[in-house]
Amino acid sequence: MTANDLKFVVPAAPCGDESETERIVRLLGCIPLLSGLTRDELARFARGVRMQTAGRGSVLFHRGDPCHGFYLLLEGQVKLAFTSSEGHEKVIEIVRPGQSFGEAVMFMDKPYIVMAQALADCRLLHVAKKVVFEEMDRDPLFCRRIIASLSQRLHLLIADVETYSLHTARERIIGYLLREEELDGSPTPSGSVSLRLPTSKGTIASRLNLTQEHFSRILHELAESGLIVVEGRTIHIPDIEKLRTTRAHY
Amino acid sequence: MTANDLKFVVPAAPCGDESETERIVRLLGCIPLLSGLTRDELARFARGVRMQTAGRGSVLFHRGDPCHGFYLLLEGQVKLAFTSSEGHEKVIEIVRPGQSFGEAVMFMDKPYIVMAQALADCRLLHVAKKVVFEEMDRDPLFCRRIIASLSQRLHLLIADVETYSLHTARERIIGYLLREEELDGSPTPSGSVSLRLPTSKGTIASRLNLTQEHFSRILHELAESGLIVVEGRTIHIPDIEKLRTTRAHY
DNA sequence: GGTGCGAATTAACCAGAATCAAGGTTCCGG
DNA sequence: CCGGAACCTTGATTCTGGTTAATTCGCACC
Numbered sequence: 001m002t003a004n005d006l007k008f009v010v011p012a013a014p015c016g017d018e019s020e021t022e023r024i025v026r027l028l029g030c031i032p033l034l035s036g037l038t039r040d041e042l043a044r045f046a047r048g049v050r051m052q053t054a055g056r057g058s059v060l061f062h063r064g065d066p067c068h069g070f071y072l073l074l075e076g077q078v079k080l081a082f083t084s085s086e087g088h089e090k091v092i093e094i095v096r097p098g099q100s101f102g103e104a105v106m107f108m109d110k111p112y113i114v115m116a117q118a119l120a121d122c123r124l125l126h127v128a129k130k131v132v133f134e135e136m137d138r139d140p141l142f143c144r145r146i147i148a149s150l151s152q153r154l155h156l157l158i159a160d161v162e163t164y165s166l167h168t169a170r171e172r173i174i175g176y177l178l179r180e181e182e183l184d185g186s187p188t189p190s191g192s193v194s195l196r197l198p199t200s201k202g203t204i205a206s207r208l209n210l211t212q213e214h215f216s217r218i219l220h221e222l223a224e225s226g227l228i229v230v231e232g233r234t235i236h237i238p239d240i241e242k243l244r245t246t247r248a249h250y
Numbered sequence: 251m252t253a254n255d256l257k258f259v260v261p262a263a264p265c266g267d268e269s270e271t272e273r274i275v276r277l278l279g280c281i282p283l284l285s286g287l288t289r290d291e292l293a294r295f296a297r298g299v300r301m302q303t304a305g306r307g308s309v310l311f312h313r314g315d316p317c318h319g320f321y322l323l324l325e326g327q328v329k330l331a332f333t334s335s336e337g338h339e340k341v342i343e344i345v346r347p348g349q350s351f352g353e354a355v356m357f358m359d360k361p362y363i364v365m366a367q368a369l370a371d372c373r374l375l376h377v378a379k380k381v382v383f384e385e386m387d388r389d390p391l392f393c394r395r396i397i398a399s400l401s402q403r404l405h406l407l408i409a410d411v412e413t414y415s416l417h418t419a420r421e422r423i424i425g426y427l428l429r430e431e432e433l434d435g436s437p438t439p440s441g442s443v444s445l446r447l448p449t450s451k452g453t454i455a456s457r458l459n460l461t462q463e464h465f466s467r468i469l470h471e472l473a474e475s476g477l478i479v480v481e482g483r484t485i486h487i488p489d490i491e492k493l494r495t496t497r498a499h500y
Numbered sequence: 501g502g503t504g505c506g507a508a509t510t511a512a513c514c515a516g517a518a519t520c521a522a523g524g525t526t527c528c529g530g
Numbered sequence: 531c532c533g534g535a536a537c538c539t540t541g542a543t544t545c546t547g548g549t550t551a552a553t554t555c556g557c558a559c560c
């Protein structure tokens with residue numbers, strides 16, 4: 001069982017039968033934004049929570065849709081992306097179970113600027129704007145968490161901008177593999193590590209701001225120079241240190 | 251007097267002589283983040299505020315420096331940028347008087363990831379982390395403002411990512427000119443508008459993620475097709491509607 | 501009126517990445 | 531076992547934008 005699994009790991013129910021509210025409270029307590037809140041506080045959220053499923057390919061919201069709350073992904077995979085007028089698409093984030101999305105836009109009175117689409121069959125929670133705002137009025141500590149979370153988001157996005165504008169495609173891909181390895185890699189009997197790409201190569205390519213053709217080619221180059229071994233969606237890295245120090249030149 | 255001026259417009263002092271604290275309170279009341287706070291609240295901030303000047307070219311902070319507060323620019327111009335190991339530089343924001351910067355990183359215990367450098371002689375206020383956090387504990391409404399401000403920032407940054415990845419250099423430049431015109435343009439006797447670039451072309455080019463050579467070329471192309479007239483740092487736009495609808499093709 | 505320096509332009513050339521166009525895999529469902 | 535649909539790879543070609551370098555412009559300072 002690796003982090004690549006499409007399920008959000010939560011503590012098991014204390015007993016066989018729990019109420020729907022209890023179940024939701026348990027799930028909510030596991031997301032970074034809400035962990036640390038008391039049972040009672042979480043219960044207040046539960047009133048505004050809607051359990052939801054989405055089949056692979058279905059769109060949760062489009063650009064321009066009004067925002068009524070934020071989402072927590074329990075199971076499956078979601079991509080956030082925008083599309084240009086010419087139909088080109090750019091993925092800005094691949095959301096994994098346990099992550100939330102759509103918060104930032106909730107705090108402004110603006111419609112979504114990105115769209116969200118299920119990459120696999122999903123189960124998610126939708127938390128209504130209303131209960132979030134009510135809790136913000138009540139609990140200053142909750143506000144602090146939101147501020148921390150937004151700052152974090154901002155930080156990551158700036159790092160993305162840096163990557164896009166200062167690194168070549170090759171460097172971006174190596175960087176991606178190293179990050180992916182960190183949270184998902186599993187060591188093999190020999191000294192190497194393996195990792196499985198979380199979704200299709202085309203989608204990952206777009207996330208890294210390149211075409212799938214170019215992504216494919218660079219993967220091939222890296223394989224040719226012995227830095228990685230590609231086996232379908234699985235990538236083996238014989239010597240991770242070598243990969244780490246190779247970021248530049250052919 | 252246009253928005254291009256390098257001074258932050260604040261209400262004049264009520265009388266000739268006011269105390270240093272009163273002056274700072276007056277200045278603080280004008281920034282979006284703090285406007286709406288009472289006199290007393292602002293006075294609490296004043297304790298943690300330091301007036302500061304920075305000569306053109308001087309660096310306010312480097313990547314990696316610890317963050318002790320945020321800045322408010324009163325006069326002058328500041329760029330936020332990161333530099334790659336090979337010495338390449340990418341400007342992510344050109345800060346104008348009245349804008350604040352460096353807040354986001356203040357809410358995390360991380361060092362700066364960008365550097366800030368004065369593009370002109372500057373006067374600024376530095377607000378200490380400490381008083382911000384104290385006020386956050388005291389005033390939930392202030393927290394709300396911070397949340398709104400961070401969300402706004404996030405929104406703009408995502409729009410930037412979209413621009414970088416979905417638009418060509420030409421489109422980015424036209425988009426920039428149109429935005430700049432909106433907040434700075436001044437109509438001329440004839441039906442056209444003029445605007446003055448806020449800083450050197452090289453810096454603006456970097457902000458738009460291109461080299462100054464390429465920027466120059468495209469400006470030349472636009473001039474050749476009659477969409478703009480370049481006169482040093484001043485750009486004349488004879489027909490803004492035409493520019494607005496021309497975003498694509500040569 | 502020089503002198504010197506940073507900013508801007510221009511042109512020739514180059515490289516990274518996109519596009520276009522076939523094929524090839526893999527994995528299903530029938 | 532066949533046929534189709536995604537997905538991926540590969541090659542040829544084009545293009546956008548970067549690199550390098552030479553020149554000019556604008557301007558502050560002697």
